[in-house]
Each structure stands twice: as C-alpha cells, then as structure tokens.
Amino acid sequence: MNNTQCCVTDCERPLDKTYWDNQYKTNTTGWDLGKVSPPIKTYIDSLLNKNTAILIPGCGNAYEMEYLLQQGFTNVTVIDIAPTLTSILKQKHATNKNVKIIQGDFFEHKGRYDIIIEQTFFCALPPTLRQQYVFKMHQLLNENGLLVGLLFNRAFEVNPPFGGSKAEYELLFKDAFQFIEIDNTNNSIDARANTELFIMFKKNSTVFINLYNFEGITCSGCVADFTKMYLSFPHIKNVSINTAFNEILIVSEKEIPIQILQEAIAYDAKYKITKTLK
Numbered sequence: 001m002n003n004t005q006c007c008v009t010d011c012e013r014p015l016d017k018t019y020w021d022n023q024y025k026t027n028t029t030g031w032d033l034g035k036v037s038p039p040i041k042t043y044i045d046s047l048l049n050k051n052t053a054i055l056i057p058g059c060g061n062a063y064e065m066e067y068l069l070q071q072g073f074t075n076v077t078v079i080d081i082a083p084t085l086t087s088i089l090k091q092k093h094a095t096n097k098n099v100k101i102i103q104g105d106f107f108e109h110k111g112r113y114d115i116i117i118e119q120t121f122f123c124a125l126p127p128t129l130r131q132q133y134v135f136k137m138h139q140l141l142n143e144n145g146l147l148v149g150l151l152f153n154r155a156f157e158v159n160p161p162f163g164g165s166k167a168e169y170e171l172l173f174k175d176a177f178q179f180i181e182i183d184n185t186n187n188s189i190d191a192r193a194n195t196e197l198f199i200m201f202k203k204n205s206t207v208f209i210n211l212y213n214f215e216g217i218t219c220s221g222c223v224a225d226f227t228k229m230y231l232s233f234p235h236i237k238n239v240s241i242n243t244a245f246n247e248i249l250i251v252s253e254k255e256i257p258i259q260i261l262q263e264a265i266a267y268d269a270k271y272k273i274t275k276t277l278k
C-alpha cells in the first residue's frame with residue numbers, strides 16, 4: 001500500500017456510466033476478446049446443473065453469457081452500467097427467458113446467485129472500490145456460492161485496467177471467502193498468457209462482513225496501525241482499508257458493535273467510523 005491516493009473516482013475522467021457508455025459508442029473496447037475467455041469456457045464445461053443461478057457483472061459483449069445459453073443454462077443474469085451496450089443485448093435476447101439483462105450499477109444490484117463470473121470487471125473498477133467489491137460479492141452469493149473467473153496478476157502503466165497480484169488478492173478476500181483455487185492459468189489467450197489467475201472463491205457464510213466509512217486516516221502508516229489495532233480485537237479475522245483511506249472492510253466471527261470500534265479510536269476526535277448504508 002502506498003500513500004498516494006488513487007484519483008480515478010474523482011478526477012476529470014471518472015469511471016462512471018458516461019465513461020463506459022462512450023467506450024461502446026466509439027467502439028473503444030480493447031478488452032473485448034470477441035469470444036468466451038478460454039479458462040472460463042473450461043470452467044463452464046465442468047458445470048452439471050444447468051439451473052444454477054449465475055450472474056455476470058460488467059458483462060460487456062457478454063460472450064460468457066452467450067456460451068452459457070448455448071450450453072443450455074436457464075438462469076443467467078448479466079448487468080452492465082453502459083446503456084448503449086445493454087440495449088443491444090436486450091434487443092438480441094428479447095425472447096430468451098433464460099437470461100435477464102440489466103442496465104445498472106453492480107454496487108446497487110440486489111439478488112442472490114450460486115455463481116458469479118468475473119471477467120475483466122474487477123480490473124475495470126477504480127482500486128478504491130475493491131473493499132466494496134468483496135462486500136458486494138459476499139452479499140450477492142448464496143450460501144456456498146462461488147466467485148469464479150480471472151484476475152490479472154500484473155501491474156498496468158495506463159489505467160484502466162488496474163492490475164494486482166496474488167498476494168494482494170489473498171489479503172483482500174481473506175476469511176470472507178475460502179480460496180478453492182487461485183492459480184496461474186494454462187489456457188489464457190496469448191496476449192494474457194502468464195498474467196491471469198484463475199480464481200474460485202467460496203463464500204464463507206460463517207462470518208460477518210461489514211463495510212464502514214472511516215474519517216481521519218491520511219497515510220499508509222495509519223492504515224497499517226489501524227489494521228493491526230482492529231486485527232488484535234477478539235473475533236476479528238480480517239481488516240482491509242481501501243486506497244482512498246475512507247472505507248474499512250471488517251470480517252469477524254461475531255458481530256462487533258460499532259461503539260467498540262469507535263471507542264478504540266476516540267483518543268483523537270478526527271477519527272470517526274460509521275457503518276455504510278450498503
């Protein structure tokens with residue numbers, strides 16, 4: 001973690017609905033493989049229950065959805081923030097009862113799924129949202145639900161995409177999910193060979209996951225101190241603070257009353273922790 005804040009959510013080029021819609025309007029879609037990603041195809045081929053409830057967030061041109069439908073899956077939902085894209089998908093699949101196409105923000109989405117497929121959605125989000133991503137994925141999965149797909153195991157000079165590493169993901173998802181698989185792929189497309197991890201994370205339904213707003217942290221030194229301090233509390237299993245220093249994800253074996261979290265930082269009035277409404 002460094003002490004420079006990521007500017008992307010509030011700089012002159014926010015990664016919002018307008019930004020993504022413009023990418024589709026201008027056909028600036030360098031991420032688009034034009035086909036289902038091979039490691040995800042292999043995974044889909046291994047699934048037996050065609051009625052499994054599956055979500056694909058940030059679906060783009062949704063080749064994974066097309067493949068699922070071709071294979072006979074009956075309960076597929078896709079969501080993307082870009083209206084130009086989703087209106088085309090909706091027209092194309094208007095009569096198909098096996099798929100639900102939603103235009104909207106993944107972080108506002110409500111539902112419950114057995115499997116959520118990750119394909120270049122995580123890397124499209126500003127890194128400040130990574131704790132929200134873990135929280136939301138946990139919320140959207142059924143008991144024993146799986147988050148499955150691909151995460152980049154490399155950095156990028158120009159963003160998006162935003163990179164990451166296996167070590168970073170292990171810290172981020174720790175205890176909220178059980179890592180069934182987080183390994184280098186052997187059948188990525190050539191341009192992504194040796195840079196992708198195939199992940200299969202199982203929701204840990206035995207823990208409480210809470211996301212809090214935090215005020216007063218200004219540097220990575222404070223991040224390390226607060227992480228260590230909260231990790232020393234009984235029942236707290238994992239603590240992860242975002243790169244904007246304003247959100248904390250806490251995974252615990254028991255629900256921790258907010259007063260306890262607040263009391264621990266009350267020695268300085270500038271520090272404040274409040275539960276998010278998400």
Ligand SMILES: C[S@@+](CC[C@H](N)C(=O)[O-])C[C@H]1O[C@@H](n2cnc3c(N)ncnc32)[C@H](O)[C@@H]1O
Pocket residue numbers: 020021031032033057058059060061062079080081082104105106107119120121124125
């Ligand atoms: C890099 S593209 C990947 C698209 C597709 N998964 C693929 O691999 O071709 C990221 C996608 O996420 C969508 N997106 C970005 N932020 C989103 C959000 N908050 N909610 C839903 N979709 C979002 C964008 O519109 C875009 O289609």
